[in-house]
Amino acid sequence: MTAASPDTPRHISVLLAEVVEQLQPAAGETYIDGTFGAGGYSRAILEAADCRLIAIERDPTALAGGQDLVREFGGRLTLVPDTFSNMEQAAASAGFAQVDGVVLDIGVSSMQLDQPARGFSFLRDGPLDMRMSLDGPSAADVVNTADEEDLANILYEFGEERRSRAIARTLVKARADAPITTTKALADIVERVLGRARGDEKHPATRTFQALRIYVNDELGELERALAAAECLLKPGGRLLVVTFHSLEDRIVKRFLQERSGKVEGGSRYLPAPKGPVHAPSFRIVNTRGFTPNKKETDANPRARSARLRVGFRTDAPAWHAR
Structure with missing residues (x-):
């Protein structure tokens, strides 16, 4: 990415090592980074294996900043201006009907928080905006x-x-x-x-x-729709990784994976309840409690303290909300 000046806010990707370990990037596979931001996850994934990556971002500032990364990785990185709930369309536009992994880092980035003109933070005076797009x-x-x-x-x-x-x-x-x-x-x-x-x-x-x-930003609705889209898009054995930063987001992800793995019954306020016969589990939960940052990471990046990574592996059962 473009070299930063001393005053440029720096975004540190949270649980980066755990994301790469759980995603298991492999040569020839295709992944989606649904929340590109500063490109931290995207870079780590592309450096871990000779794979393809479709990165989605709705913030025009982040899109402009990501063009150097697109050039650096040649044809392996496609950066799409969109919301991550539209990941199926983004993948289709890049020529892929299914992918091997989806990574989502939910919430606002340090870059957005630290820019007064974006209006996300009460720590610096600026226009009351808060629009990611x-x-x-x-x-x-x-x-x-x-x-x-x-x-x-x-x-x-x-x-x-x-x-x-x-x-x-x-x-x-x-x-x-x-x-x-x-x-x-x-x-x-x-x-x-x-x-x-x-x-x-x-x-x-x-x-x-x-x-x-x-x-x-309709963040919770976006998250609900993105989880359902990932379920449709992932191949059998595909990995879904979601990093959340507060309880509202984490409850949505936790319940989605519990429901889709057959642990609980329920529905979503943003999606219609599944109809017809009982569904076979479409996900297998990797760690029921999720992964959290260690002390070294939280000491270096206090914004990581509330982060949690939840991971599900796609089974070969049909998606519950097939489009």
Whole structure:
């Protein structure tokens, strides 16, 4: 990738060694990196074996930054501008009906968090944006137009914010005086409601910012649809690897793999419930508890502390939601 200046935010791929170990890259196989970002997983996979990789990314900034990696690996890396829920179409456009592995790193990247102009973080003042694709309604649009009940539901459902109603009520009052357009303005309002953090406590606006980011980018719906797409796309023996960073994401992945391996019954709010006879397990879970970073990694990269890698191997049973 293009050489970074000292001020350029650096993204460190979490659980990189574990991802490569569990994916087992092999010559002649084809993989999907559904969340290209800074290209950390993509580079490691391509360096591990003489394989093909289809990398998907919806952030225009990350796409532009990945062109050097495309050139470095010649015809082995295809970078596709899209959302990872459309991985079947991305693979088809590259000439593949099935692949041998899918890797997903869910959530926001360090590059996005550390750029004030993207509006993802309350630590640096910037426009209240949060759009990964730079398209569609922004977080400011949601904060300034959603009614109080909808705002409260967003904060509670996607941020697990227990005082969502008090925050929503205060936001509606504040925007009546002036639109809330910056990250600092939003963080200050939440802090007035919840009070300042003490000691090692998280910043009081953490859950509010998480909720708005997830809502604006439809992150949980994207994840649900991507898991179903990977099920359809993976060959028998193919590997599905998902790295998550908070409980909402991890619960979706855990339940999907449990359901598809025959451990639990259930459905998804984003997908229709399977109809007809009982399905044969379409995945085998590799590690029921998942893989977590060791102390060395969390000391070097504090953002890795909440990460968890879950892995499933595709069986030869039909996909439950065949397209």
